[in-house]
Amino acid sequence: MPPSDDERSETAQSGVHWLSAQAGTSQPSLERGRFGGTERRHERPVDDDAPVSRSDLSKGREEVLEHRAAYINWRVLVISSAVILCFSIWAILxxxxxxxxxxxxxxxxxxxxxxxxxxxxTLVTGFVIWVAFSKEGSVRLGPDHSRPQYKLPTWVAMLFAAGVGIDLLFFSVTGPVVQFLHPPFxxxxxxxATRDAVVWTMFHYGIAGWAIYALLGMAMGYFAYRWDMPLSIRAALYPLLGKRVRGSFGDVINIIALVGTVFGVATSMGIGVVLLNVGFALLFGxxxxxxxxxxxxxxxxxxTIAATTSGVDRGIRWISELNLWSAAAMMIYILFAGHTAFLLNALVENIGRFFLTLPERTLQTFAYEPxxxxxxxxxxxFFWAFWLAWxxxxxxxxxxxxxxxxxxEFVIAAITAPVLCDFIIVSLFGNSALYEVLQGNKEFAQLAVESPERGWYALLEMFPGAMFLIGLATFSGLLFYLTSANSGAMVTSNFSASIPDPSHDGxxxxxxxxxxxxxxLTVAMLLAGGVPTMEYATLIFALPVTIIAYLVMASFYKVLRMERAERKGQVLRRPSMAPIGGHVPERSWRQRLERLRAYPSLPEVVHFLDRTVRPALDDVAGEFRKxxxxxxxxxxxNASGIEEPLLRVSLDTFRAFQYHVAIVEAPVPMFSGRMSRETxxxxxxxxxxxxxxGGYDLMGLTRQQVIDDVIERYEAHLAFLTLSTETDTASVLTPPMPRPD
Structure with a gap:
């Protein structure tokens, strides 16, 4: 997606024009890391690729990417393709x-x-919930000033479309019937068995799977949009592995993720064709x-090839939205054409029992059952492996x-809204099937167990207007199927390439x-036994993906500690040196009153920038150099062609201090007090x-107040680095930082 005007801070690395060369000799105490009066020496070996500290994330883009331009990672492409192709040939022959x-x-x-x-x-689920309710839950997937592109209803609908496939329809009938006839205990x-039959399928399509999605989604999104790294798993592991993510270790991670993803997509496609095979046979003979x-x-x-070569990706996105409406229409039809009161009562009870028994089911291994x-x-x-692969x-x-x-909001939305939609689909289909079984329809029960795809359509045939419902259901399933196929091709191409821009694809x-x-691969698994073979392959090839899950959790926990350190560093000051006592520059009462009615135009802001801010930054820079x-x-x-000033103070191996004054457009409030407004x-x-x-406005300050604010922000940065260094811990993959003798 194209950058907006308020994304200037993210372009600082690439859009900066330096006005003057570096000047002066670095102060020895700063070069050695003297923060708040405490000297720390960080003399890293030349061949040590691990990050010096978690404050080095600003270097991540340069260290993760080998080239500025996108390129094919041939090692990842060839090895992963060979693994998949060899497996396919083996299964076919x-x-x-x-x-x-x-x-x-x-x-x-x-x-x-x-x-x-x-x-x-279980650990993944607990981790993402902890992230959501921790103090760092307010950290954004992007700079602090970034705001969501999509409105909440649209975003929630897209969340649902992202993680729901045709497999949900497949298991929504056979799952409850099997658990009713053959429960785990x-x-x-x-x-x-009746009370638990639908709840087991809801559990398998519930919070756990979406927690896995949320973990990898928030980790990749955080590093891509907050630190300008590629949208990839190897970038999400940068705090833990440093430059190692760019070499063989990173390639292994990508190969594991790529192979697991292909098997997950192939399994979904295989289940889809098994189901649609029956629908097309019924509709077209x-x-x-x-x-x-x-x-x-x-x-x-x-x-998929047509969408790729003819530029109709927008059409595919339109199809992904259409399948939501078709699925909703199908659910409404089943609800009102079926046993409405029973289905609604059962839905409420299923949801209640799901949450009541969730802790027990989450850690249930049936160790005492034969x-x-x-x-x-x-x-x-199988389902846990399926979600890990996906x-x-x-x-x-x-x-x-x-x-x-x-x-x-990312985590809470991901583990609630789509999960609720899954629950509705599973409960309506599952309880409709259970109702028939409870009424003594043994033939249907046997069909749902032995041939789930035929059992699903057999249920649809029991509703009034059966052929219409079968057509609607087949159409909905086809849309889910095509969306998964096209999206899978796009994502796997990204995994086998290095793409600096998160908005671009392979x-x-x-x-x-x-x-x-x-x-x-899908055809190979169909030949080798169909759905059971797909389940076996998914469970096997998802096993290495669990390692990625643990590495991502460790890496993300480490970077959240960095965020916590920065927050604490904002209030960790030496009181005797705090110039004006707060984040927002202190103003006189006259300045505050004037600011309440001041809504400056662009020329006024540019004039103030030239007359007050630039001279203040020149004074500070001169004193720093001295x-x-x-x-x-x-x-x-910026986008208007105006030069915005940027001041940067280097701190050896630590993250540099940066002070960038940007022009930001904002709406005039309706209660502004103006008698009339021209804009x-x-x-x-x-x-x-x-x-x-920082969320505050420099307009109306004096030159001295701007200088004071620079020093205040600089002290906050040093306090952050002090706290970040003091809380740094070693990991198995990241050596400890050298400490002073």
Missing amino acids: MPRGARTTMKMAVDWIAMNLGWYYVLTV GDGGTRE LQQGLALQIALVVVAVVL DGAKWMASWTL GPFVGIFLARISRGRTLR PKWLRIFWAVLTAV QGYEVEQGVII DVYYRLEVFTQTGS
Whole structure:
């Protein structure tokens, strides 16, 4: 998306024109890191790639990117493609052997590593909730001054579209029926089994999966939009790994994420064609079977190629919105054409029971049940692996649409609004199916268990106007299917390339390549056994993705400590040296009164900038140089072509102090007190550091007050660095910082 006028601080690295060269010799105490009277020496080895401190994030863009221009990462592309292609060939040539081998691997994982999947998802869920309700929850995915691009209803709708696929329709009927007849513990067909049947499917499509999406989405979005890094997982690991993310270690991370994503997308596509195969057969009299399924895969590839080569990406986005409306229409039809009172009562009870039993289910491994591992492998472990595989895919999309949101609203929205939509779909379909089973329809129950895709359409045939509903349901499923195929090709192309601009995607040919390769993998898994084989492959290949989840949590926790240190540093001052006592420059009572009626025009702001602010910054820069500081002065040319002053003081390996005065347009309030207004906007002079606006206006200050504000901000920066350094801790991958002798 194109940068807006209020994104100037993010362009400081690339849009600066330096007016004067660096002057003076660096003051020894500053070069050694003397903050608040405490000297800390940081003499890092030349070959040490780890970040010196978490205050070095401003260097991340240069250290993560090898080149300024986008390029194909051939090592990631070739290795990941080879893994997927070899697996596909194996499954196509030896379908029975592939299915048997994967079944053995899944049985071993379920027996020995089921606890690991459960614990990982539990920790991820707890972590994102902690982030949302911590003090750092107010940190934005972007500079402090950034604001969301989309209105709340639009954004929530896009969240739902991002993480809901055709697999939800597939499991919304078979899941509740299976849990009713064959629950994980106890006897089937009992009252207890009835109460839990739908809730288990709601649990599998509930908070846990969206917590995984939220973790990867907020991490990638934070580093992309707040620190101007690429929108990638390797950038999200920069605080933990430093320059290592640019080398082999980063490539391994990308390969794991890419392979897991392709298997997740292929599984969703495979489930989709199995389901749509029945719908098209009913609507058009086609022959159900593998040939029709492969034809549907080919259709998805052709439409993806058409969207890529003909520039109809807007049409694909329009389709993704249309599938929401079609899904909503289908739900309304089922609600009012079915047993309305029963469905609404059941929905309320299901949601209540979900939240009441959530803690127990979250850590449930069925260690004391004879067939507990088998049930876990078929249900909970598969879904946790599915969400982990889809995590990087959905995370990128969530990050793209959430720029300017706070971490708190991002997480809370992600684990509530889409989850509620999932609950409605699962409850309406699931309880409609249960109603038929409870009425003694054994034939339908057996069909839903043995052939879920046929069971789903068999349920639709029981409603009045069945053919209309089947057509609507097939159309809705087709839209979900095509959206997943096209989006998957886009995201996988991004993972196999290095793209500095988060708003850009991989080249067209690369998207076509991944669309074709994903289709080949989908066909291979269909040949090797269909949906069960897809479940096996997802559970196996999602296992390495759990490592990424842990690394992202560690990296993001580290950077949140940096944010906390900066917040504390803003109030950590030496009282005897605080010039005017606060963030907002102190004004006299006359200045305050005048400011209440002052809504300056652009020429007035430019005049004040030239007459007061620039001379003040020149005075400060001159005094800094006189005392031996390393100072740079420059300008940033804004969208109106006006040069905005920038002052930067270098601090060796620490993040430099930056003071940028930007012209910001703002609406004139209706209660401004003016008798008449010639314009609806006025202009402010806001101070920007590397993390955004300070939120106050310099207009109307004296030259001395501007100087005092520079020194105040500089002291706040030093206090932040002091606290950041004192709270720095070593990790396994990040060596400890050298300490003074």
